[in-house]
Amino acid sequence: MELQPSHYPARRAAGVASACINYRRGGPNRVLALSNVRRAQLQGHAVNCTAEVLYHLGSQHSAPEVHFTVEGELGKNPDEADNKFYSRIKSLQEPLVAQNIPDSFGIVPPEMEPIRHLAFSACDYIIWQNSTENTWYNLAQIRDVRQVRRNDDYLEFDYTVLLHDFVSQEIIPWQMQVLWHPQHGVKVTQNSRQPKQED
Amino acid sequence: MTGLLVFGALLAVACSQKLFVGDQVLRISANNEEHVALLRGLEELEDLQLDYWAAPAKPGLPVDIRVPFPSLQPVKIFLESNGIPYTIMIEDVQTLLDEEKEAMERARKLERSSSGFDFSTYHTIEEIYSWMDDLVAQHPDLVSKIQIGESYEKRPLYVLKFSTGRTVKTHRPAIWIDTGIHSREWITQATGVWTANKIATEYGKDASLTAILTSMDIFLEIVTNPDGFAYTHSQNRMWRKTRSINAGSSCKGVDPNRNWDAGFGGPGATNNPCSETYHGPYPFSESETKSVADFILSHGKMKAAISIHSYSQMLMFPYGYKEEPAPNHQELDDLAKEAVDALAAVHGTQYRYGSTIHTIYQADGITIDWTYDNGVKYSYTFELRDTGRYGFLLPAAQIIPTAEETWPALMKIMVHVHEHPY
Numbered sequence: 001m002e003l004q005p006s007h008y009p010a011r012r013a014a015g016v017a018s019a020c021i022n023y024r025r026g027g028p029n030r031v032l033a034l035s036n037v038r039r040a041q042l043q044g045h046a047v048n049c050t051a052e053v054l055y056h057l058g059s060q061h062s063a064p065e066v067h068f069t070v071e072g073e074l075g076k077n078p079d080e081a082d083n084k085f086y087s088r089i090k091s092l093q094e095p096l097v098a099q100n101i102p103d104s105f106g107i108v109p110p111e112m113e114p115i116r117h118l119a120f121s122a123c124d125y126i127i128w129q130n131s132t133e134n135t136w137y138n139l140a141q142i143r144d145v146r147q148v149r150r151n152d153d154y155l156e157f158d159y160t161v162l163l164h165d166f167v168s169q170e171i172i173p174w175q176m177q178v179l180w181h182p183q184h185g186v187k188v189t190q191n192s193r194q195p196k197q198e199d
Numbered sequence: 200m201t202g203l204l205v206f207g208a209l210l211a212v213a214c215s216q217k218l219f220v221g222d223q224v225l226r227i228s229a230n231n232e233e234h235v236a237l238l239r240g241l242e243e244l245e246d247l248q249l250d251y252w253a254a255p256a257k258p259g260l261p262v263d264i265r266v267p268f269p270s271l272q273p274v275k276i277f278l279e280s281n282g283i284p285y286t287i288m289i290e291d292v293q294t295l296l297d298e299e300k301e302a303m304e305r306a307r308k309l310e311r312s313s314s315g316f317d318f319s320t321y322h323t324i325e326e327i328y329s330w331m332d333d334l335v336a337q338h339p340d341l342v343s344k345i346q347i348g349e350s351y352e353k354r355p356l357y358v359l360k361f362s363t364g365r366t367v368k369t370h371r372p373a374i375w376i377d378t379g380i381h382s383r384e385w386i387t388q389a390t391g392v393w394t395a396n397k398i399a400t401e402y403g404k405d406a407s408l409t410a411i412l413t414s415m416d417i418f419l420e421i422v423t424n425p426d427g428f429a430y431t432h433s434q435n436r437m438w439r440k441t442r443s444i445n446a447g448s449s450c451k452g453v454d455p456n457r458n459w460d461a462g463f464g465g466p467g468a469t470n471n472p473c474s475e476t477y478h479g480p481y482p483f484s485e486s487e488t489k490s491v492a493d494f495i496l497s498h499g500k501m502k503a504a505i506s507i508h509s510y511s512q513m514l515m516f517p518y519g520y521k522e523e524p525a526p527n528h529q530e531l532d533d534l535a536k537e538a539v540d541a542l543a544a545v546h547g548t549q550y551r552y553g554s555t556i557h558t559i560y561q562a563d564g565i566t567i568d569w570t571y572d573n574g575v576k577y578s579y580t581f582e583l584r585d586t587g588r589y590g591f592l593l594p595a596a597q598i599i600p601t602a603e604e605t606w607p608a609l610m611k612i613m614v615h616v617h618e619h620p621y
Contacts, residue, residue, distance in 0.1 A: 106594030
């Protein structure tokens with residue numbers, strides 16, 4: 001059955017595809033964001049992407065399957081920016097701690113942009129894993145992020161993020177443990193849905 | 200090449216941040232071919248990082264070069280030892296840049312504020328209410344402020360009336376616009392403020408707007424959910440609903456855009472008070488929605504209703520509560536297309552459009568379904584920027600661009616309404 005590109009079912013599926021791809025290919029200096037249902041956009045360079053999203057129906061929820069091809073190479077080589085970020089964090093005296101990114105006014109301090117991009121990428125794993133035909137998730141805000149010192153080469157961050165589900169309009173706090181390395185990319189080692197803030 | 204100095208130490212490469220502290224711009228007189236040739240040769244010494252503003256061409260024409268600070272001494276020695284005259288056009292490039300930057304900032308600030316109000320930043324409810332009074336005071340023949348009711352926590356619900364009608368009792372056909380019904384959608388209240396100012400200042404200048412206001416009134420409620428809005432500033436930036444107490448629940452608030460009496464209580468809302476789309480115990484249980492409905496009903500001549508939300512960049516028309524197309528679906532669809540095209544023409548922002556139920560989701564008890572079913576033939580919902588990258592936390596720098604692009608879309612709708620009286 002053909003889906004109308006302008007209707008919401010196509011858009012939600014595209015959101016899932018974009019999430020999966022950004023988890024695989026995103027990083028502190030690289031964000032894939034859905035431009036429209038026919039294209040995925042890499043930080044200002046438009047890239048053509050075709051994806052197939054398979055929602056598994058049935059009582060047990062499992063992550064939608066995404067098969068995608070991207071025209072041209074996004075490049076898995078760490079760039080200078082990634083290395084700079086890596087060195088900067090590695091050489092911090094105190095482990096990095098921050099809250100409310102962006103703040104209420106949409107401001108993101110420039111040195112926090114890579115932290116935010118990393119959150120997008122890691123969040124997209126959670127979004128991909130938890131998406132159904134009746135959800136459309138976006139990262140609303142990073143509530144809290146703390147660096148966890150490690151002995152090995154990886155950087156580790158403990159994030160609490162707020163996800164916005166557009167369909168239910170709910171704001172869902174979610175904790176995630178994120179590893180990153182310039183060569184090895186992003187990995188979410190642990191994540192859990194948190195109780196909603198009751199006001 | 201004779202006369203070329205050999206430069207001893209390799210000069211440091213300019214750092215990645217573009218700082219021009221101490222750089223000078225020299226104007227050099229190349230009086231003969233030999234001088235021109237020497238200056239061309241200088242160009243080739245890359246380590247000097249010379250930036251030619253006017254390149255060596257022929258004798259008699261000045262050569263202007265921006266010389267980075269570390270290269271100043273060797274270049275000047277070179278020029279002097281070769282008898283090439285020069286003057287210093289700019290003593291310190293960075294100082295000039297700093298001055299220019301400050302001047303631009305000042306100019307921008309002046310542009311942004313009218314009577315001291317900064318449209319390019321987010322404001323509190325007190326600031327907005329205070330500014331509304333200023334606007335009325337500045338344009339007393341056009342703008343007045345009406346109170347249509349009170350919120351749950353007893354805040355006044357204010358509506359700006361734009362009217363050229365002679366008497367207070369004038370009851371012309373009118374257009375209704377609301378922003379901020381969902382309090383966390385800050386770009387909407389900010390756009391409402393800018394739009395109010397736009398209407399007030401463009402009246403008498405823009406022919407289409409002036410024509411509309413000659414025979415129609417415009418009503419604009421900027422802070423449609425003041426309790427929620429105050430809460431987003433003081434406690435929880437992500438608060439959406441009203442702040443009413445729900446009997447038997449510790450959870451507060453009703454979704455004001457599920458509380459209208461059109462398809463009320465259907466699957467496109469929930470009956471769980473803790474949920475963001477809780478429709479409330481009965482239609483118009485919320486004073487925020489009841490006040491607007493009562494106002495529109497008693498006015499009796501509302502010809503359009505435009506409810507402004509964010510985010511997701513969409514323009515929608517009825518229905519949200521049923522699949523059945525609205526009787527004038529085609530007209531609404533065509534007009535929506537015109538409006539989003541006009542919007543895209545400003546800054547390239549792409550909107551989708553269509554009926555609510557197909558474009559976004561089934562939603563029951565929403566504003567524009569009720570207005571439509573109560574005779575307001577042109578009922579639209581806007582969802583402003585963006586599509587999720589910042590979502591509700593849209594940076595303030597996008598306020599004016601968003602308001603600027605929304606304006607022609609609003610005008611398309613208002614002009615159409617004006618030209619199709621019913």
